[in-house]
Amino acid sequence: MTATPGPLFALALASISLIGPLAVHLFLPVIPAVKAALGLTEATAQLTFSIALFGMAFATLFYGSLSDRYGRRPVLLSGLALFLIGSALSAAAGSIVPLVLGRFLQAVGAGCGITLGRAIAQDVYGRDRLVKALAYLTMFYTIGPMVSPIVGGVLIDAFGWRSVFGFALVLGAIISLGAYVAVFETRPPSPDSPVRGNVFRDYAALFRHARFTAFVLQSGFMTATFLATATAASSLLKEMLHRPSTEFGFYFLLFPVGFLAGNFITSRIGNRVANETMVLAGSLLSLAAVATQSSLLLAGLVTPLTLFVPGFFITMAQGLSLSYAQAGAMATNTKLAGTAAGVGVFVQNFCGAAFAQLYGFIADGTVVPLTETTAISVLCGLVAGVLPFVMARRARPA
Secondary structure: OOOOOOHHHHHHHHHHOOHHHHHOHHHOOHHHHHHHHHOOOHHHHHHHHHHHHHHHHHHHHHHHHHHHHHOHHHHHHHHHHHHHHHHHHHHHOOOHHHHHHHHHHHHHHHHHHHHHHHHHHHHHHHHHHHHHHHHHHHHHHHHHHHHHHHHHHHHHHHHOOHHHHHHHHHHHHHHHHHHHHHOOOOOOOOOOOOOOOOHHHHHHHHHOOHHHHHHHHHHHHHHHHHHHHHHHHHHHHHHOOOOOHHHHHHHHOHHHHHHHHHHHHHHHHHHHOOHHHHHHHHHHHHHHHHHHHHHHHHOOOOOHHHHHHHHHHHHHHHHHHHHHHHHHHHOOOHHHHHHHHHHHHHHHHHHHHHHHHHHHHHOOOOOHHHHHHHHHHHHHHHHHHHHHHHHHHHHOOO
């Protein structure tokens, strides 16, 4: 490979990670506006949001495998094109069917961003610099959830709900142009490549490794703990504490700020600490945060601070461990790095959506369902985080 990654390449690669928040977080303030404008029921309005989460989750399974076979660049550009088509269709939708279809296409296209961003980083920066590169990519990705709900709210108030999709279309076009110009092919397709086989055989080859399974499940359960906490905090703040929605926006900033803090620490540590150690550290910090929050809430101390401040440490724990879990998973089989990245993102999205929905099913207006849901997710994450650490210690020479 003759091309050398420079600052423009790094900026384009980082900007690709914003595609996901444009499909998910930017839409959060749109849900009530769409419900009123199109006369939807609550369940149908929620479908316009959940369809994006599940669409993105399943799309990530295929982007990694396709990029391992046909090259990173053509698959990346195809995904970005799908995002633009979905954004345009959503903006023009006059009823629920084209809106759901547009949202689905938008999310499927957005799935290329973080999956291929990780795989391209692995190709270009190598094992020595991968953790640091992933940490910076994840820090850039976190900017999206921080500003997207605010930007979406301003656009809706000033120009209506369709303007949100117009904004996504314009910014997505700029990101796509940057990718087309600056992101070169980092893994050209090869007719002799041993990975040109059955996709499901690739998945089976990865999941045969207990370390790989543990790494991706730990990331998934950490994401589940965060989303369950955020979903519950949103409803409890408004329904139990009767606080305005704008107040939620300010408190919500604690989640991405905590994630940024964890990733900043990760970027400073780099590869000086083993993947297994940092993954376990993140799992333990998340357990401590959940245990503290549950104790305070069950003791009757239900305030905005007890709902959101522990979330800062939950997302900090996620930021501490995520890059190391990703690096460990992709190192399992470097020939299937793209597939491994796709599986990792799928597990994160799927577990997060599943546990957020689990909370929705058992929510009863009290704090008990929150403590139950996060207890399950954080304990599962701890088990997954302990396994690679124990395996590494056993494999260490005496």
